[in-house]
Amino acid sequence: MIEVRDLVKKYGSHKAVDGVTFSVARGELFGLLGPNGAGKTTTIGVLSTLLHADGGQVRIGGHDVAAGAKEVRRLIGVVPQEIALYTDLTARDNLMFWGRLHGLGGAALGKRVEELLVMADLVDAARRKVETYSGGMQRRLNLVAGLIHEPEVLFLDEPTVGIDAQARSRILELIAQLGRQGLTVIYTTHYLEEAEQLCDRIGVIDRGRLVALGDKESLISQIGDADLIRLSLPADRHEAFRAAGAGWPGCTGIGERRGKLEVRTPDGGRLLPVIQEWLRANDLPLEQLEIERPNLETLYLTLTGRGLREDAP
Amino acid sequence: MTRAWVFARRDLKRMAADRRALVVNVALPLALTAVMGLSFGGGVFGKKGISAIPVAIVAEDVPESMRTRLLEGLEKSGFFAPVWADSLAADTLVRNGKVAAALVLPDDPLTAFFRADSLVVEVWKDPSSDIKAGIVEEIVGRGVLRVQAGEAAFRALWPDDYMTIGADSLGLDGLLEGDVTDIWTRLRDPGQTAARERAFDFLVRQFDHQVALQRALQGAAAGLAVADKVPTGQEEQRETSLFDYFLPSFAVFFLMFAVAAGARDLHRERARRTLQRQLLGPGPAWPIVVGKWIASVAQGLVMLSVLLGVGALLFRVNLGPDPWTLPIVIVLTCTAAAGFFLALALLVSREKVLDNLCTAVILVSGMIGGNFLPVDNLPPWAAGAGRYVFNYWANLSFSRVIGGNEGLSGIATPLLVLAGASLVLLVVILVLFNARVKRGGWA
Ligand SMILES: Nc1ncnc2c1ncn2[C@@H]1O[C@H](COP(=O)(O)OP(=O)(O)OP(=O)(O)O)[C@@H](O)[C@H]1O
Ligand SMILES: [Mg+2]
Numbered sequence A: 001m002i003e004v005r006d007l008v009k010k011y012g013s014h015k016a017v018d019g020v021t022f023s024v025a026r027g028e029l030f031g032l033l034g035p036n037g038a039g040k041t042t043t044i045g046v047l048s049t050l051l052h053a054d055g056g057q058v059r060i061g062g063h064d065v066a067a068g069a070k071e072v073r074r075l076i077g078v079v080p081q082e083i084a085l086y087t088d089l090t091a092r093d094n095l096m097f098w099g100r101l102h103g104l105g106g107a108a109l110g111k112r113v114e115e116l117l118v119m120a121d122l123v124d125a126a127r128r129k130v131e132t133y134s135g136g137m138q139r140r141l142n143l144v145a146g147l148i149h150e151p152e153v154l155f156l157d158e159p160t161v162g163i164d165a166q167a168r169s170r171i172l173e174l175i176a177q178l179g180r181q182g183l184t185v186i187y188t189t190h191y192l193e194e195a196e197q198l199c200d201r202i203g204v205i206d207r208g209r210l211v212a213l214g215d216k217e218s219l220i221s222q223i224g225d226a227d228l229i230r231l232s233l234p235a236d237r238h239e240a241f242r243a244a245g246a247g248w249p250g251c252t253g254i255g256e257r258r259g260k261l262e263v264r265t266p267d268g269g270r271l272l273p274v275i276q277e278w279l280r281a282n283d284l285p286l287e288q289l290e291i292e293r294p295n296l297e298t299l300y301l302t303l304t305g306r307g308l309r310e311d312a313p
Numbered sequence B: 001m002t003r004a005w006v007f008a009r010r011d012l013k014r015m016a017a018d019r020r021a022l023v024v025n026v027a028l029p030l031a032l033t034a035v036m037g038l039s040f041g042g043g044v045f046g047k048k049g050i051s052a053i054p055v056a057i058v059a060e061d062v063p064e065s066m067r068t069r070l071l072e073g074l075e076k077s078g079f080f081a082p083v084w085a086d087s088l089a090a091d092t093l094v095r096n097g098k099v100a101a102a103l104v105l106p107d108d109p110l111t112a113f114f115r116a117d118s119l120v121v122e123v124w125k126d127p128s129s130d131i132k133a134g135i136v137e138e139i140v141g142r143g144v145l146r147v148q149a150g151e152a153a154f155r156a157l158w159p160d161d162y163m164t165i166g167a168d169s170l171g172l173d174g175l176l177e178g179d180v181t182d183i184w185t186r187l188r189d190p191g192q193t194a195a196r197e198r199a200f201d202f203l204v205r206q207f208d209h210q211v212a213l214q215r216a217l218q219g220a221a222a223g224l225a226v227a228d229k230v231p232t233g234q235e236e237q238r239e240t241s242l243f244d245y246f247l248p249s250f251a252v253f254f255l256m257f258a259v260a261a262g263a264r265d266l267h268r269e270r271a272r273r274t275l276q277r278q279l280l281g282p283g284p285a286w287p288i289v290v291g292k293w294i295a296s297v298a299q300g301l302v303m304l305s306v307l308l309g310v311g312a313l314l315f316r317v318n319l320g321p322d323p324w325t326l327p328i329v330i331v332l333t334c335t336a337a338a339g340f341f342l343a344l345a346l347l348v349s350r351e352k353v354l355d356n357l358c359t360a361v362i363l364v365s366g367m368i369g370g371n372f373l374p375v376d377n378l379p380p381w382a383a384g385a386g387r388y389v390f391n392y393w394a395n396l397s398f399s400r401v402i403g404g405n406e407g408l409s410g411i412a413t414p415l416l417v418l419a420g421a422s423l424v425l426l427v428v429i430l431v432l433f434n435a436r437v438k439r440g441g442w443a
Helices: A040-047 A069-075 A091-101 A106-119 A135-145 A165-180 A192-198 A216-222 A235-245 A268-281 A296-304 B002-017 B019-039 B064-077 B087-095 B109-115 B131-157 B159-163 B180-188 B190-216 B242-272 B274-279 B286-315 B325-347 B351-369 B380-386 B390-403 B408-439
Strands: A002-011 A014-024 A029-033 A055-060 A076-079 A153-157 A184-189 A201-206 A209-215 A227-231 A253-257 A260-265 A290-292 B053-058 B080-084 B101-104 B122-124
Touching (some): A014 A040, A040 A055, A040 A153, A076 A135, A209 A296, A235 A253, B019 B286, B053 B087, B087 B101, B087 B122, B242 B390, B274 B286, B325 B408
Parallel strands (some): A076 A153
Antiparallel strands (some): A002 A014, B101 B122
């Protein structure tokens, strides 16, 4: 359904997207995971025909986004990262407008608007101005406004940013429901959890480059099934720990993050007793020791050497 | 065009929901007009603009029937709210500021009339009092001048009669002394036949001449300063009121702000990403900006129509000689304004810059375009520069139609300029907007 090849988009000399290649099958829920400034929005911008690529090719439903922009626009629905709504109008007026924009009218438009209001759970609030809505309500309306013309492909650009956990889970539910209905979705986020929970396949993007691509399992296997053992030590003992660790069997690396030492190993179960032994020998407490099975966060760390976002859940 | 209407309709809905804008765009110009108009004369119940000035009339020797006519004449002029007073009372009224001035007719005006003595009307006013007393003095002064002109004409036309006019030389001795009853009694006295005939002859000639003069001067009634102000046969001519100037110039001034806000909305929509979302719709992009233009024009139309309509009701602002001239001026003013500010918005990349630019442009063009000074009173350099701003031509049209009661033919030039500017600006908008869409510059 979507094919992106060697996509390049520059702002001046700065490459916001630098040679990204991926494809999304019909009905697939694809996650684009990356921190701030990674190039997610820029990628969506090119895919949705708003931005012109400086290199590479993008085809959606068989149409080139540059040459066949008209056809592409008919296929896609876009939910921008911002609340792109008229907050001085009601939810219903907003949906009516976006519907008319897409050439809907009459009874068909009325029916579609009511459907979407139900879907967004905004029926009771439909007559209120959007500016009086909570963040979650605005996000839900922002989302369904992208569905007004029943697109086959939906681009969701961080649809859960800036709202509380409860409101977020409602939106995730909504998107999962859309996925089950067969919509092709590209979902950008910097929340690892969301991508893990929601998406069939995930592309990890950083500084304009796609650093990993695949389904969850294959991504994790890319970092060699690494387990992560975390422990807190007084700062003056870090050196000693690193020195000892270098000799342990199965220890593939020792890093540091947020004041904690992180030990990578293919088999945490075997290395753990060795570390406990060392701690005991050095009169250090054992309570702080924790072992983490591989997930996207570790993957991300491995790939980029940076955390995703400090406030990630 | 139907697509453009989809966008325009949305903006109109938003504008209608915006109560604050409603207050700023309609109530504020009206309030300002009221304040300015009232403080420079005129009133909600004013007659043709300037409110009636209270004056005291001292005319102790004038017969009752003549008083009534004088009173009616003064009131009908619309300039005065007269009250009768004796000289003592009038003095007090003036000193207390209860009246702007007192008009004092001479003692025994009838005799003065028959003797052809010049009629001296005194004006009493408090020298420190406001301009209204000055206005009274000016009006009466003009009346006196008019009478003097009549006298000069009399002298030139009928020198013999003027020379012999002295009642004594006619041997009318005492015949015309006293009030009407006295004169009547004396004239009816059978022993006075010769004198009566001479008096009759004299009177008839005087009346002949007076009537001839009155006709020549369009009905100037000798000695009545105010009668002079209602020239018979010229009732059609309108009195221009200050509201006629203030209302349209405030309306155009505020129109510029309203339309500038509409143009700024283009940048707001970009920041909020609603613009990009619209660009994702099917079909060409130009209806988006044309829709904004239509909404701006429609908002301006409503604003100006309401302002002038309410102005006509409240302040008796003139709406022109026919029902189509003013609407055409309004439409072309709005199309030019919408085009101008949208073009400005499209030339500027950021909202903040546009904001400051708009304010500066509105103030400067308000100054050189005649929103702070009537177009006809602009200093030459300003009027010269004003030619390059649309509001100059709008103000010019409004002042000709509202102030000068001129029809379409009288304002052909400013209307053509406005229409031409509207068209050119609309094309500029379309070109600029489309170019930016092609560049991907709105993302
Ligand atoms: N209009 C622009 N002009 C110049 N640089 C831009 C522009 N838009 C984005 N960038 C830069 O391009 C890079 C990618 O930005 P982009 O918005 O695509 O990131 P993102 O992954 O969506 O980030 P976020 O999570 O903050 O939304 C960033 O370095 C950003 O500063
Ligand atoms: Mg983004």
